[in-house]
Amino acid sequence: MTAQFSVRHADEPFEEGLRGFFAYRDLGIAAATGGRVGAHVIRAKPGHGAEPVWHRHELGFQMVYVLKGWVVFEYEGQGEVRLEAGSCVHQPPGIRHREVAHSDDVEMLEITTPAGFATEETGAPG
Structure with missing residues (x-):
């Protein structure tokens, strides 16, 4: 399949998504790539x-880039990691993690392959 041209602008709406305490804005990459790549704010x-x-998550690639504010994730084998505006994290496929805290103004860009993937809630690593 050939990738399609796609443009999204800052006034596009945010919607419900994976986590109830976050809102998600689709950047149109999943549709443009036939689901091979996903990107959202x-x-x-x-x-x-x-x-x-x-x-x-069951996926091949996941990257988070903080655009604004801060967020604290905890990763199995790594501990807590605080990310601030300009910080980037590559979350290896299958790594157990959780979002611990965030600023009220946090905004992040997330890119994944594929766009759609399974998420499994697990117990704490141990």
């Missing part, structure tokens, strides 16, 4: 704090 919902749940 994630931002905190006002008044909603983190709900730390250990989980992992």
Whole structure:
């Protein structure tokens, strides 16, 4: 399949997504690539704090780049990692992790392959 041209602008709406305390804005990459790559902006919902749940994703690639604010993730074998505007993390396939805390204004760019993937909630690593 040939990739399609795609453009999205900052006024596109945010919608519900994987985590209830975040809102997600689709960047159109999944549709343009036939689902091979996904990209969206994630931002905190006002008044909603983190709900730390250990989980992992079945995917080939996941990268998070912080655009604004800060977020703290905890990764199996790595501990807690604080990311601030300009920080980037590559989350290896299958790594168990959870989002521990975030600023009220956090915004992140997430890129994945494929666009659609399974998420499994797990117990704490141990």
